[in-house]
Amino acid sequence: MPLLEIRDVTKRFGGLVALDAVSLDVNEGEILGLIGPNGAGKTTLFNCATGFYRPDLGQIRFEDESLLGLSPHQICLKGIVRTFQIVKAFHTMTVLDSVATGAFARTNNMEQARKKATSALELVGLSDKKRVPIKGLNIVDRKRLGLGCALATEPKLMLLDEVAAGLNPVEIDQVTGLLRRIRDLGLTLLVVEHVMKLIMPVADKIVVLHHGKKIAEGKPSDVARDEAVIEAYLGRE
């Protein structure tokens, strides 16, 4: 049984079909890469799986329980957490406080929340910036912070929306290492990514979306050679 099961999910916005009967399985312990050109429906799929949108048709199940009709915070408490493509942050808080806010999902105790936050910050490599106000963070650190907040909620499945966008090659290598470390902790990852340098080496499986449809699925090396995928990305002469 897959950890997250998406079956024939369709989402329309007026006349636009953002997702057209998309199905995919995320198995426990794997890193699944979700790629596709702009407007392919990747973020819409995230929003459906995390309760921000309600699909028009189809079924979404997590640990064999339907997620349809649950609100985002309920889905988070079930063990699915997401990050945002446009980096969000609690801009009046410090780094430690905002990660502690995430940790409060599993505890009411201030000391425990801080402890959990501290270990999440160690994992994402922000330990030395605990007391820094979020306004003072650069883009890489904000992405690390987003991951830290998400990790602090103690999820089973993380949905990451374009963690590598806007990063330079060195930073991308750091994030790649971070994703592996998170997977090694026993978490499952569904990663939307444009940056192939990041996703190809770490993903166990790749799913390609184009115009709201799934056009390919398989090992990264196979997908990279797939005719339909090449056409979707580069067009045809």
Add this chain to the structure above:
Amino acid sequence: MAGLLVAAIIPIVLTPFLLHVAIMVGLFAYVGSAWNLGCGYTGKLSWGHSAFMGLGAYASTMLYIAYRITPWLGALVGILVAAGFGMIVGAICFRLGLKGHYFVIATIALAEIVRVSFINWADLGGAWGLLMPVVRDSLYDFQFHSTRIPYYYIIFAMLLGLLYLKWRITNSKLGYYFTAIKDDEEMAESLGIDTFKYKVIAMMISAALTAFGGTFYAQYVMYISPDTVMSVHVSTDILMGPVVGGMGTLLGPLLGSAIVQPIMELTRAYVGRRGLDYVVAGSLTVAVALMRPSGVIGWFEKPFEAIFASSSQTHKEG
């Protein structure tokens, strides 16, 4: 500490008029802080807090007139009634997803519904209002006529209690969640925060605390009517302090009230023309809102921070 000492000694040296001004500063610092706790914290600006103040005033006054129940117990009833109404206001506004100006208008409308209902409620005195029966000075009856100094100490004790509560909340899960909601609701929701629930809780806390201020007002002025405790200008009085002083800060409402209330009282006393007090205070509020939306407390932040730096709190007051 020095500030507290000055505040404790001050009423003894004040003239009766200045004592009245100080009490009004205390009252609007209190209700401004109560407003701030719910609204400044979660960023949802209510212009309908007069309803909560009025419910508190009416609950304690009615219970005293009808059954001679001590206003302290009456205040508790008012707190519960206002919290209930706060839950209704919050549930309606937040379920409908009202934001910004629409939320402000909705809170005015809901408060007006309460005011008009009370005007037409003959058993509660209707538009005439309620006159508190005068008895001898006593803490039980919450009345002091030979000297008004006890009112001063009561309101400042209430204010201190409120600031302590706010400080406790700030350093708890609840405070973190309120700040998170104000900063980014979507992100808060994605991290497992039931934003609807916590927004309603913030409204209820704020409503309950404001109602206690209403009881104080009723005991101090000894006369209440829908127009004096429930109308929009009362809501305006409540929010001018925090807006001028600094919304969402710990001491902003106190500072703002200490600026606005003396201006209003002095205008009333020495210029006298009806309504001029609001012209002056309103202009000041608009000027501050335009030129310094974060409030004048910023100019005093350094010394205040030095005083409160000992608290374990690390983020800026939400």
